[in-house]
Amino acid sequence: MNMRILAALAALTLPFPLIAQQSPAHDPAALQQKALGDNTAYGIVEDLTTEIGPRLAGTEREAAARAWAVTRLKAMGFANVRIEPFDMKTWVRGIETAEVTGPYSGKMHISALGNSASTGEKGLEAEVVYFRTLADLGAAPAGSLKGKIAFVSHKMTKTQNGASYGQFGGVRRIGPSLASEKGAAAIIIRSVGTDYHRNPHTGGTSFGEKGVPIPAAALSIPDAENLERMIARASKKGEAVRMKLVLTPRQIGTTQSGNVIAEVPGSDPAAGMILIGGHLDSWDLGTGAIDDGAGVAISAAAAKMIMDAGTPKRTIRVVWWGAEEVGIFGGRAYAEKHGAAGHALAMESDFGADRIWQVDFRLPEGTDDLQTRIANALAPLGVGRGRDVAGGGPDHGPIVALGVNAIDLQQDGTDYFDLHHTPDDTLDKIDPKAMQQNVAAWVTVLGIVANDPADLLPKAKVAE
Amino acid sequence: MNMRILAALAALTLPFPLIAQQSPAHDPAALQQKALGDNTAYGIVEDLTTEIGPRLAGTEREAAARAWAVTRLKAMGFANVRIEPFDMKTWVRGIETAEVTGPYSGKMHISALGNSASTGEKGLEAEVVYFRTLADLGAAPAGSLKGKIAFVSHKMTKTQNGASYGQFGGVRRIGPSLASEKGAAAIIIRSVGTDYHRNPHTGGTSFGEKGVPIPAAALSIPDAENLERMIARASKKGEAVRMKLVLTPRQIGTTQSGNVIAEVPGSDPAAGMILIGGHLDSWDLGTGAIDDGAGVAISAAAAKMIMDAGTPKRTIRVVWWGAEEVGIFGGRAYAEKHGAAGHALAMESDFGADRIWQVDFRLPEGTDDLQTRIANALAPLGVGRGRDVAGGGPDHGPIVALGVNAIDLQQDGTDYFDLHHTPDDTLDKIDPKAMQQNVAAWVTVLGIVANDPADLLPKAKVAE
Ligand SMILES: [Zn+2]
Numbered sequence: 001m002n003m004r005i006l007a008a009l010a011a012l013t014l015p016f017p018l019i020a021q022q023s024p025a026h027d028p029a030a031l032q033q034k035a036l037g038d039n040t041a042y043g044i045v046e047d048l049t050t051e052i053g054p055r056l057a058g059t060e061r062e063a064a065a066r067a068w069a070v071t072r073l074k075a076m077g078f079a080n081v082r083i084e085p086f087d088m089k090t091w092v093r094g095i096e097t098a099e100v101t102g103p104y105s106g107k108m109h110i111s112a113l114g115n116s117a118s119t120g121e122k123g124l125e126a127e128v129v130y131f132r133t134l135a136d137l138g139a140a141p142a143g144s145l146k147g148k149i150a151f152v153s154h155k156m157t158k159t160q161n162g163a164s165y166g167q168f169g170g171v172r173r174i175g176p177s178l179a180s181e182k183g184a185a186a187i188i189i190r191s192v193g194t195d196y197h198r199n200p201h202t203g204g205t206s207f208g209e210k211g212v213p214i215p216a217a218a219l220s221i222p223d224a225e226n227l228e229r230m231i232a233r234a235s236k237k238g239e240a241v242r243m244k245l246v247l248t249p250r251q252i253g254t255t256q257s258g259n260v261i262a263e264v265p266g267s268d269p270a271a272g273m274i275l276i277g278g279h280l281d282s283w284d285l286g287t288g289a290i291d292d293g294a295g296v297a298i299s300a301a302a303a304k305m306i307m308d309a310g311t312p313k314r315t316i317r318v319v320w321w322g323a324e325e326v327g328i329f330g331g332r333a334y335a336e337k338h339g340a341a342g343h344a345l346a347m348e349s350d351f352g353a354d355r356i357w358q359v360d361f362r363l364p365e366g367t368d369d370l371q372t373r374i375a376n377a378l379a380p381l382g383v384g385r386g387r388d389v390a391g392g393g394p395d396h397g398p399i400v401a402l403g404v405n406a407i408d409l410q411q412d413g414t415d416y417f418d419l420h421h422t423p424d425d426t427l428d429k430i431d432p433k434a435m436q437q438n439v440a441a442w443v444t445v446l447g448i449v450a451n452d453p454a455d456l457l458p459k460a461k462v463a464e
Numbered sequence: 465m466n467m468r469i470l471a472a473l474a475a476l477t478l479p480f481p482l483i484a485q486q487s488p489a490h491d492p493a494a495l496q497q498k499a500l501g502d503n504t505a506y507g508i509v510e511d512l513t514t515e516i517g518p519r520l521a522g523t524e525r526e527a528a529a530r531a532w533a534v535t536r537l538k539a540m541g542f543a544n545v546r547i548e549p550f551d552m553k554t555w556v557r558g559i560e561t562a563e564v565t566g567p568y569s570g571k572m573h574i575s576a577l578g579n580s581a582s583t584g585e586k587g588l589e590a591e592v593v594y595f596r597t598l599a600d601l602g603a604a605p606a607g608s609l610k611g612k613i614a615f616v617s618h619k620m621t622k623t624q625n626g627a628s629y630g631q632f633g634g635v636r637r638i639g640p641s642l643a644s645e646k647g648a649a650a651i652i653i654r655s656v657g658t659d660y661h662r663n664p665h666t667g668g669t670s671f672g673e674k675g676v677p678i679p680a681a682a683l684s685i686p687d688a689e690n691l692e693r694m695i696a697r698a699s700k701k702g703e704a705v706r707m708k709l710v711l712t713p714r715q716i717g718t719t720q721s722g723n724v725i726a727e728v729p730g731s732d733p734a735a736g737m738i739l740i741g742g743h744l745d746s747w748d749l750g751t752g753a754i755d756d757g758a759g760v761a762i763s764a765a766a767a768k769m770i771m772d773a774g775t776p777k778r779t780i781r782v783v784w785w786g787a788e789e790v791g792i793f794g795g796r797a798y799a800e801k802h803g804a805a806g807h808a809l810a811m812e813s814d815f816g817a818d819r820i821w822q823v824d825f826r827l828p829e830g831t832d833d834l835q836t837r838i839a840n841a842l843a844p845l846g847v848g849r850g851r852d853v854a855g856g857g858p859d860h861g862p863i864v865a866l867g868v869n870a871i872d873l874q875q876d877g878t879d880y881f882d883l884h885h886t887p888d889d890t891l892d893k894i895d896p897k898a899m900q901q902n903v904a905a906w907v908t909v910l911g912i913v914a915n916d917p918a919d920l921l922p923k924a925k926v927a928e
Pocket residue numbers: 279291292324350351
């Protein structure tokens with residue numbers, strides 16, 4: 001074996017890239033050290049949750065959050081701070097109570113799902129029909145639920161990467177429209193969550209363009225399990241459990257939402273910008289700390305740290321997205337307005353505030369060296385390299401679909417669905433040390449990609 | 465040193481009693497083995513929380529629980545099952561909402577304390593005055609709170625033996641009457657608890673005979689901490705936080721409660737009975753699983769196991785107490801009616817459903833051997849011998865004060881105040897294995913004491 005072959009083989013497996021192209025101003029080790037002692041991100045989410053609190057998409061509270069965000073981002077020193085408004089159809093919560101009326105009794109903790117219809121103030125009392133899974137509901141004969149309340153249960157498991165949300169989230173996303181099709185008067189589901197607190201998990205559902213919205217709500221998990229026990233006991237006696245539901249949410253028509261944009265101008269605009277952020281709107285039950293105060297905080301704190309260290313080659317555009325929870329309206333409006341052109345990379349933080357454990361890529365061919373450099377620079381933070389294709393985060397889905405590159409810094413989601421969309425999504429759930437580790441990982445990736453010479457501009461996509 | 469002295473010294477420290485007086489039917493090791501594989505206790509608390517649910521003292525739900533209890537205790541085979549009724553003054557919960565109205569905003573999770581006055585349906589909006597501790601509230605000048613809402617915070621710690629409830633529970637027990645004396649329009653407290661969920665901890669308070677009840681309620685701990693942050697920020701700007709409270713509880717006058725009694729008749733009534741139990745009433749927010757469904761279940765399951773093994777020498781009287789939460793009305797009524805005479809021992813289970821870790825005694829002189837035998841028999845269950853004087857449990861306080869002996873099987877209270885008096889006190893919080901360990905400890909003590917020849921009858925007390 002001659003030396004050239006040996007060298008080529010070594011290069012194939014060598015974890016150390018041969019050429020380091022790092023800007024000294026954005027040295028990963030130095031940035032990480034700074035980030036691990038910096039509380040900027042925690043300060044942002046503390047301010048947002050204390051001074052603004054819940055900020056449901058399309059409401060006055062989301063508008064208040066945007067005004068707060070503009071002030072805050074300007075004070076941090078970002079350039080070109082502005083709001084890009086868009087219109088949306090807005091749903092708001094009303095009264096919500098649930099009570100078993102026979103043969104047992106008891107008030108249950110319940111919350112309407114986004115787009116739920118109203119029962120009217122007098123409510124609705126009906127027999128509860130139990131389905132062990134979404135598939136069981138799907139198998140119910142047409143018309144068999146007429147005048148009844150469908151109750152769909154399931155048993156969501158904890159997963160580090162959040163994959164179980166795909167499977168079990170279906171109960172919330174399509175269960176209501178299925179129940180409506182089969183004539184149900186209303187549907188209640190076991191919360192899509194993994195905790196055991198009396199806190200229902202809300203979240204959006206959809207009845208489609210032609211579907212008929214029905215009252216749809218989530219029971220807390222202890223309540224769902226108690227209802228299952230009641231149904232099992234009643235059915236042994238040949239009886240049905242009856243429940244009274246009062247849910248008075250309503251659609252309030254078209255209102256305004258918007259994306260808040262801020263920038264760290266780069267020295268080479270032609271190299272394309274890096275789009276980062278999180279969503280500013282939140283569900284209305286908690287104060288939106290982990291979903292997604294943490295994400296707006298982490299992304300902006302990381303961008304500020306890059307800016308303070310020196311001008312990067314690529315522009316970093318921070319977007320605090322509007323109306324993510326109710327249909328990714330902000331991400332869609334942005335993609336429609338801006339298209340993919342000029343975007344080198346998209347990265348979002350929207351999976352809580354726990355430690356980052358894995359990095360995944362969606363980068364063009366020929367960037368193996370760049371990917372290896374990033375993975376190696378993240379390793380001291382306990383971040384491994386994953387095998388998934390990065391998605392870029394929910395708000396970046398529309399622009400990534402147009403051909404923009406993405407990197408995902410995956411947060412540990414093991415406990416995320418204990419809190420997700422519940423009243424318990426509050427500041428105290430954030431570990432400041434874990435948040436610092438997030439920012440350290442973000443500055444690492446930004447510091448490398450923002451200065452990398454690779455051509456990352458999106459190529460014109462062939463229409464499919 | 466001669467042999468007699470040596471033997472005497474050895475006896476002083478010997479952990480093995482020289483004479484074993486155990487009835488073969490109630491052999492501790494055999495009873496423990498049976499208890500560790502038995503689900504009777506879990507079945508009782510499952511039935512009670514599913515079929516009855518919350519059972520606030522003096523209400524129809526507590527009456528339903530008594531009727532259920534009579535049926536259940538008869539079905540278990542106990543003798544002399546009956547209700548001893550008593551009258552009480554009853555308080556019931558109404559609407560309860562809290563909202564910050566300036567300079568920030570947000571709905572907070574709140575629950576009225578027992579005996580709270582009403583704000584009226586229109587509610588009360590006022591400035592919030594912050595006190596870091598109960599002592600700070602106590603130091604406020606008379607009249608300084610006129611027209612304001614007092615907010616008392618504190619930082620309760622977790623303790624295995626529950627001792628912190630003594631210190632921090634004072635905020636709930638006497639904070640409201642203190643605030644009333646100082647002219648406050650209402651009082652809100654940080655929940656007396658150790659969790660971080662949006663679940664307020666209710667519980668009784670008292671304004672005394674001459675005090676003027678004011679609206680009094682507990683904020684969930686995340687809400688209390690957010691309110692503290694809001695107050696700190698507002699005060700930097702020279703502003704006060706304002707809050708709107710709507711609390712509509714009411715006193716509904718005199719209603720009936722009662723104690724449910726069941727017995728395992730002993731072969732020697734003159735030896736005095738062993739009084740055991742837990743309280744059947746619960747707060748209304750949860751389903752009363754750990755407080756105190758667990759206690760009624762553990763005590764009754766243990767008594768049944770003794771009964772099934774053979775007739776004990778002493779009668780075991782199981783009492784499922786009424787109206788403990790609101791002032792130990794059941795325990796007081798019983799002591800008044802029955803006095804101490806004929807009671808050899810009192811034991812209650814009312815501190816959750818976690819494992820028993822310690823045994824404490826209040827037994828007459830000359831029972832060292834009995835105490836050592838009990839402690840040794842409990843050791844295989846991981847139970848150590850404590851240095852406290854047993855209290856006998858809240859419902860037995862009145863009769864223990866009259867001279868009745870007591871043994872406390874101390875449950876681990878480390879996590880008890882995460883759940884205590886919250887909506888989260890539900891069946892899922894009970895570990896069936898821990899509950900079996902409780903029953904195993906109870907049958908051990910009952911099996912020994914119920915057959916012991918010691919004179920345990922209360923001595924006539926000299927009036928003090
Ligand atoms: Zn989110």
